[in-house]
Amino acid sequence: MPNKKQIYDREKIVIGLAIFVALISFPFWFNMGKASPVPETKLSDKAKAAKQCIAPTAYMRAEHMAILDLWRDTVVRDAKRVYSVNDGREFNMSLSTGENSCMGCHVTKADFCDKCHDYASVRPYCWDCHIAPKENK
Amino acid sequence: MMENSRRSFIKIAGLTAAGLGLKPVADVLASGGVQKKTSPIGDVSSGKNVLKAKRWAMVVDVKKLAQDNTIHACIEACHKLHNVPKMKNMRHEIKWIWEEEFKHAFPGQHHEHVAKEIEHAPFLVFCNHCENPPCVQACPTKATFQREDGIVLMDFHRCIGCRFCMAACPYGSRSFNFRDPRPFIEEIQEEFPTRMKGVVEKCNFCAERLAVGKQPACVEVSNGALIFGDLDDENSEVRKVLDGNYVIRRKPGLGTGPQVYYMV
Numbered sequence: 297m298p299n300k301k302q303i304y305d306r307e308k309i310v311i312g313l314a315i316f317v318a319l320i321s322f323p324f325w326f327n328m329g330k331a332s333p334v335p336e337t338k339l340s341d342k343a344k345a346a347k348q349c350i351a352p353t354a355y356m357r358a359e360h361m362a363i364l365d366l367w368r369d370t371v372v373r374d375a376k377r378v379y380s381v382n383d384g385r386e387f388n389m390s391l392s393t394g395e396n397s398c399m400g401c402h403v404t405k406a407d408f409c410d411k412c413h414d415y416a417s418v419r420p421y422c423w424d425c426h427i428a429p430k431e432n433k
Numbered sequence: 434m435m436e437n438s439r440r441s442f443i444k445i446a447g448l449t450a451a452g453l454g455l456k457p458v459a460d461v462l463a464s465g466g467v468q469k470k471t472s473p474i475g476d477v478s479s480g481k482n483v484l485k486a487k488r489w490a491m492v493v494d495v496k497k498l499a500q501d502n503t504i505h506a507c508i509e510a511c512h513k514l515h516n517v518p519k520m521k522n523m524r525h526e527i528k529w530i531w532e533e534e535f536k537h538a539f540p541g542q543h544h545e546h547v548a549k550e551i552e553h554a555p556f557l558v559f560c561n562h563c564e565n566p567p568c569v570q571a572c573p574t575k576a577t578f579q580r581e582d583g584i585v586l587m588d589f590h591r592c593i594g595c596r597f598c599m600a601a602c603p604y605g606s607r608s609f610n611f612r613d614p615r616p617f618i619e620e621i622q623e624e625f626p627t628r629m630k631g632v633v634e635k636c637n638f639c640a641e642r643l644a645v646g647k648q649p650a651c652v653e654v655s656n657g658a659l660i661f662g663d664l665d666d667e668n669s670e671v672r673k674v675l676d677g678n679y680v681i682r683r684k685p686g687l688g689t690g691p692q693v694y695y696m697v
Contacts, residue, residue: 350475370477372588375580377644378480389477393624424629425589427621 335415338407346401350381361420364391364398392426399429482646486663488583489562489638490692491649492674495554497658504532504555507651507659511559511636514650516627518617527608529636530559530651538683538695551697557651557659560585560606560636561683564690571601583664583692584638594631603687607635664692 303309343349349356350363367389370376379387388396402408405428413420479485498504511517511530520526536543538556566585568577576591577598599607613630621627625641628634639649652659662671671694680694 368588368590372586372590373578374477375483375640375644376477376479378478379475380478381475392626421629425626427623427626429623 332415335411337411338404340401340403340408342403343401349401350379350385350387364422391422392428403429405429480644484643484646484648486582487665488663488692489643490583490662490664490671490694491638491652492660492671492680492694492696493557494658494660494674494696495551495556496697498557498655499554500658501656503654503656503658504557506654507557508532510650510654513620514622514639515625515637516614516618516622517634518614518627519619520612520614520617525611527610527614527634529608529634530557532556533558539681541684541686542681554697556695558604558606558683559651559693560638561604561689561691561693562636562638564692565688567601567603567689568598568607571597573597580640584640586637586640587633587635589626589628589632589634592632594633596633598633603684603689604691607633609633 351359356363367379371389377389379389381387386396388394388400390397392399394400399405405423498507508530512519512528515529517527517529532555535547535552535554535556538558543552562583562585564583566577566579569579569585572578573595574591574593576588576593577585578588579585594609596609599609610628610630610632615621615627618627639647639651642649647653649659649661652661660670660674662669664671664675666672674696675694678696680696682691682694685691
């Protein structure tokens with residue numbers, strides 16, 4: 297027997313491989329060029345006037361979920377509810393209650409929270425319990 | 434070489450995979466190890482108006498409470514403020530504070546010669562914020578915990594709905610949301626969150642009101658029938674009432690140390 301490496305049924309295997317690669321890469325080439333643009337959050341007038349949230353925008357963008365998580369523990373466990381920024385401003389450490397809370401400034405959930413969350417396909421369950429401010433349409 | 438080709442291929446593949454996996458670790462180490470992310474510049478405090486105590490307690494003046502339907506005003510005020518749903522099916526009932534007869538509120542202390550006015554008086558019952566709370570011991574996630582000021586509080590975020598606390602509480606102070614409560618709330622108050630399906634809830638001694646310098650909602654509408662204050666403060670009103678009157682507590686033999694006292 298000649299010591300020669302060869303693929304038996306080469307044609308069938310190559311066709312099969314081609315079909316396999318085409319199928320497995322289907323989501324990539326099917327969606328090519330269809331990516332929706334990164335959404336811009338719409339700031340409320342109050343948020344625009346304040347210029348900066350409790351921390352720089354880039355930090356807030358990356359860490360708001362960690363801040364909210366930390367805040368909820370601080371409020372519930374340690375009964376500390378007031379957050380004072382070093383520039384003198386004070387905030388109510390609450391997602392949705394009152395003027396001085398998160399939603400007191402970012403008044404429309406649809407324009408602020410949902411835009412990015414929908415885009416990134418994250419579904420935080422905040423609003424199962426917390427009450428979003430009534431949207432002024 | 435030919436004989437070993439599969440073996441050497443697996444070796445090289447393995448090394449490559451290990452190298453790829455190590456890269457992020459090497460990057461972190463190269464940048465000076467794991468760094469804690471900086472927190473925003475700021476500080477947390479409990480606020481200016483907060484009401485503080487070493488041990489919050491409540492005295493219920495039963496006779497006063499029976500007058501002018503005060504008891505229902507208290508229940509109504511609490512349930513409205515905290516978005517407590519009115520379930521149609523009584524097996525799904527949610528209650529933070531409710532009315533009970535003497536024989537049910539104080540089993541073991543009832544006998545056939547209890548004064549008629551006591552026997553049929555409406556007793557207002559709610560979480561006793563026990564000194565030694567069995568619900569806190571039962572909770573596997575520490576969703577229920579005892580604050581330093583004695584309030585037995587729930588972190589609804591952490592409740593997994595196992596209901597061990599309900600089994601542990603000897604006073605039936607806790608209710609479970611078998612259904613999504615939102616459709617059953619008559620008028621949703623934006624100032625307090627609702628709960629979701631699958632969590633337990635109970636009276637919180639209005640921790641959210643104490644934080645802004647207000648008395649609990651039931652105390653506010655009780656016309657003086659409910660007295661709330663610091664048990665450790667000798668000059669507080671609760672202490673004065675307790676010093677001058679005979680009071681009873683619910684199921685004292687269990688050793689839970691209820692902090693709600695009934696003046697009969």
